[in-house]
Amino acid sequence: MRLKALVPWGFLAPAVIVFTALGIWPIVRTVVLSLTNTVGTRGDGAFIGLxxxxxxxxxxxxxxxxxxxxxxxxxxxxxxxALALFLALMLNRAVQSKVLKTMFFIPLALSAPAIATIWTFIYQQDTGLIDVVLNAVGLGQLQQQWLGPDWVLLSLMIAGAWRETAFFMVIFLAGLTSVPEELVEAARIDGANRRQVFRHVTIPALRPATMIVMSSAFIGALLTTDLVLAMTKGGPFGQSDVLGYRMYVVSFFNGEFGYGAAIGVVIAVIAAAFVIPYLLRMNRMQEEEN
Incomplete structure (x- = not known):
């Protein structure tokens, strides 16, 4: 049978054009731009190789x-x-799960500026929520400059985790719906305890959800820019600077689009180096189980 009879090329052509325009071409353009010394909006700079x-x-x-x-x-x-998986397991068993799920889902519905505002208030020195609580319980000596040089990176990661945990929890909750109840009951009848059921039944069934969560966690951390921009702008003294924010500053503040594109290519290579092998390995394990 002729290939043209099997493939509706006329139907696929628009999709291929859109994918090329929105997916492949920007990547190629960024790689080419990274090999130039383009500055500002004066057009393409001279080719400078690597x-x-x-x-x-x-x-x-x-x-x-x-x-x-x-x-x-x-x-x-x-x-x-880990926190998202724990919450998903607890909420999956909770009687009033709809109310609790809504409560834990709230961070995911907030924008980055809103989250930054909330956590900036929490971390504010002396008058912030953390310092007020520490004073109230007699632990005022534990107060810190939470957005100072020593604590700023951890503080930002915790603020980001507040949002990420909600997203990961939703994915794990969806994955838990695919856990076969008959396998759980069979394992319990065979004498398996909760830990054994979790290890041998729940974890394998959650593998697709785990694959999505781990990939999202890696890429989300790699591309982190919004919270850093809204809360610290890379400071103080560059202690909260990350690759995404560095690319943003170099490109749009310094106007060095060629150099900023090089940072973008490095970020893309790091993402591909982790995500592609991870997805292939997880798919292989899934096929072996089936």
């Missing part, structure tokens, strides 16, 4: 932002993911 990437290797601000991003990724792959 000079922007060589410059990145010696850029102290970029390297510090890279280090902070790695810390944020590790935090995002552990704390909010």
């Amino acid at each position: 000079e922007n990437y060589v410059r990145l290797a010696g850029d102290r601000y970029f390297l510090e932002a890279f280090q902070h991003t790695v810390i944020w990724i590790v935090f995002n792959l552990t704390v909010p993911v």
Whole structure:
């Protein structure tokens, strides 16, 4: 049978055009831009090869932002993911689950500026919620400059985790609906306790949801910009600078679009290096189980 009879090319052509225009072309354009010294809106700069990437290797601000991003990724792959799974398991069993689910879902409905405003108030020195509570319980000596150099990165990660946990919890709750009740009952009849049921029945059934959560956690931490921009603008002294914000500053404040594009390419390569092997491995494990 002829290939044209199998594939509706006339139907697929618009989709291919849109995908190329909105997906492939921007990537190609960014890579090309990263190989130039384009500054501002004066048009394409001169071709300089890999000079922007060589410059990145010696850029102290970029390297510090890279280090902070790695810390944020590790935090995002552990704390909010584990907390979201715990909450999903608890809410899945709760009697008044609809009310509780709505409460925990609220952070996901808030915009980044709203979240930044809330957590800036919480972290405010002396008059912020944390310091007020510490004073009220007689632990005023534990007060800190929560957005100061020593604590700012952790404070931002916690604020981000508040939002991420809500999103991950929703995904895990959806995944829990796919856990076969008959397998759970069979495992209990065979004498399995809760831990064994969770390990051998629930976890395998949650693998697709876990794949989405882990990929989202990694990419979300890698691209973090909004909270940093709204709360600290990379400060104080660059202690909260991350790759996404560094790319934003270089491109739109300094006007170095070629150099900013190089940072964007590095971010894309890091994302692909993690997400693609992870997805392939999870798919392989899923196929082996089936």
